Amino acid sequence: HESSQQVVVIGTGYVGLGTVALLAHLGHRVTGLDIDAAKIEQLRRGEVPIYEPGLASLLAQQADRVHWTTDYAVVAQADVIFICVGTPPGPGGAPDLEFITGAAVGIAPHLSDRSQVLVNKSTVPIGTGDFVQRLLEEHSPHFDETRHFVVSNPEFLREGTALGDSLYPDRIVMGGAPEGVARLTALYAPLIEQTFAPPAETPRPESYLRPGVVGTTLQSAEMIKYAANAFLALKISFANEIAGLCERVGADIQEVATGIGADARIGPRFLQAGLGWGGSCFGKDTQGLISAGREYGYPMPILQAAIDVNYRQRQVVIEKLQRHLKTLKGKRIAVLGMAFKPNTDDLRDAPAHDLIQRLHAMEASVVAHDPVAMPRARREWPHLTYTEAPDPASALRRADAVVIATEWDEYRGLDWPALLLTMRRPLIIDARNVLRSPLLAQIEQFGREGPSSPAETVHP
Ligand code: UDX
Numbered sequence: 001h002e003s004s005q006q007v008v009v010i011g012t013g014y015v016g017l018g019t020v021a022l023l024a025h026l027g028h029r030v031t032g033l034d035i036d037a038a039k040i041e042q043l044r045r046g047e048v049p050i051y052e053p054g055l056a057s058l059l060a061q062q063a064d065r066v067h068w069t070t071d072y073a074v075v076a077q078a079d080v081i082f083i084c085v086g087t088p089p090g091p092g093g094a095p096d097l098e099f100i101t102g103a104a105v106g107i108a109p110h111l112s113d114r115s116q117v118l119v120n121k122s123t124v125p126i127g128t129g130d131f132v133q134r135l136l137e138e139h140s141p142h143f144d145e146t147r148h149f150v151v152s153n154p155e156f157l158r159e160g161t162a163l164g165d166s167l168y169p170d171r172i173v174m175g176g177a178p179e180g181v182a183r184l185t186a187l188y189a190p191l192i193e194q195t196f197a198p199p200a201e202t203p204r205p206e207s208y209l210r211p212g213v214v215g216t217t218l219q220s221a222e223m224i225k226y227a228a229n230a231f232l233a234l235k236i237s238f239a240n241e242i243a244g245l246c247e248r249v250g251a252d253i254q255e256v257a258t259g260i261g262a263d264a265r266i267g268p269r270f271l272q273a274g275l276g277w278g279g280s281c282f283g284k285d286t287q288g289l290i291s292a293g294r295e296y297g298y299p300m301p302i303l304q305a306a307i308d309v310n311y312r313q314r315q316v317v318i319e320k321l322q323r324h325l326k327t328l329k330g331k332r333i334a335v336l337g338m339a340f341k342p343n344t345d346d347l348r349d350a351p352a353h354d355l356i357q358r359l360h361a362m363e364a365s366v367v368a369h370d371p372v373a374m375p376r377a378r379r380e381w382p383h384l385t386y387t388e389a390p391d392p393a394s395a396l397r398r399a400d401a402v403v404i405a406t407e408w409d410e411y412r413g414l415d416w417p418a419l420l421l422t423m424r425r426p427l428i429i430d431a432r433n434v435l436r437s438p439l440l441a442q443i444e445q446f447g448r449e450g451p452s453s454p455a456e457t458v459h460p
Helices: 014-025 037-044 055-061 072-077 098-110 128-139 162-167 178-187 218-249 253-261 282-295 301-325 351-361 374-380 392-396 416-420 439-446
Strands: 006-010 029-033 066-069 080-083 116-120 148-152 171-176 212-216 332-336 365-369 401-404 427-430 455-458
Touching: 006 014, 006 072, 006 098, 014 029, 014 055, 014 162, 029 037, 029 072, 037 066, 055 162, 072 098, 080 098, 080 178, 098 128, 116 128, 116 178, 128 148, 128 218, 148 178, 148 218, 171 178, 171 218, 178 212, 212 218, 218 253, 218 282, 218 301, 282 301, 301 351, 301 401, 301 427, 332 351, 332 392, 351 365, 365 374, 365 392, 392 416
Parallel strands: 006 029, 006 080, 029 066, 080 116, 116 148, 171 212, 332 365, 332 401, 401 427
Antiparallel strands: 148 171, 427 455
């Protein structure tokens, strides 16, 4: 194994912080860099600015190997430099490369005459690796193609399970010049061979062996990231499209998903029907591919349909409420869950946002709850009108309906039969299909409509 290396990670969002924690745990010396001085101050004090299970504790354990800075001068000492900055959607759906450009221009003057690998982990349009290399050539007196290698190494971690996904990945994709890929392979050796000691909070899953390693070109690595996310998004939308028809013919989407997922060629994951996807990746990456297609005069109708189906799901919930409550004006609707998925406080493209906005437009009064995302919603959604509930029980009290918008574990464990008695009308729109057996059996005594998605559970 190559011994401990000096690494700089640019960007301290989900991907950057996860990368710092992972590489420090593998034994490397890591400096996290961000242009946001307040964030760096926070990290120096040992505070982690995002909610991600296990991250703060892993960073604390590795504190002697980890440093934080706003100064690009640290790049001069680095063997490997990771670019992990955000690529938010820009106008027209193509990702905005402002932060990538900023990072490349920040790095360039500090490249040294040692051999250095520049690794791009941000999700970037195909061709960005070449673009970064050009920026480095233009802005660095030292750039030399025989010593400086640009490698694309897309990140597949999910929020909420970021550490497990990083420590025990399905595959590691590295694209670029063979020397660059070889250097990155050496950096990841303990990960590839799984020779590190698993952290207590994130044990190695029993069935896990080793990651697959995919070495390829820059362009293919960049495409793999987009195609993977687009395929997962498509899979969810497919399940949602089938769910709508299931409802009409009297089939149960949960059972249908189990049945088709048992075919190894299809696989059981990402067939969960309901409110559809949200978050920072699926919407942006499907749009990103479509906009890349547009650039080449190549329409991508399958991806467009996946997006359309996804947003239709949010309206399906409104329609179900209308079917039972007729007019929504003046009705009190409880929304359980604001984050785009459980175990995160991330609100980007969260379906709950759309839902609350639509309910408010129809003059319903919304009472919302989330176990962790309430403070963030207060900051990031100042334009939305809703009342905060301190706990699910207060949200449900005297409500005309409750919509489960995020499948937090806490909502599965509620005493639903008792809570229903406190509602004005015991109508549950189970938009994540979480109240399945054995809970559903309990609620069954209140009566329930046929299987549907997002499911409804109604008092007779
Ligand atoms: C995703 C990818 O999984 C990850 O590989 C990539 O690096 C980043 O984007 P993330 O956005 O964190 O990760 O969350 P993920 O767990 O994939 O869920 C995405 C959305 O799809 C969530 O809103 C979730 O609720 C929804 N979803 C997921 C479904 O509606 N049904 C499913 O079956 C699975």
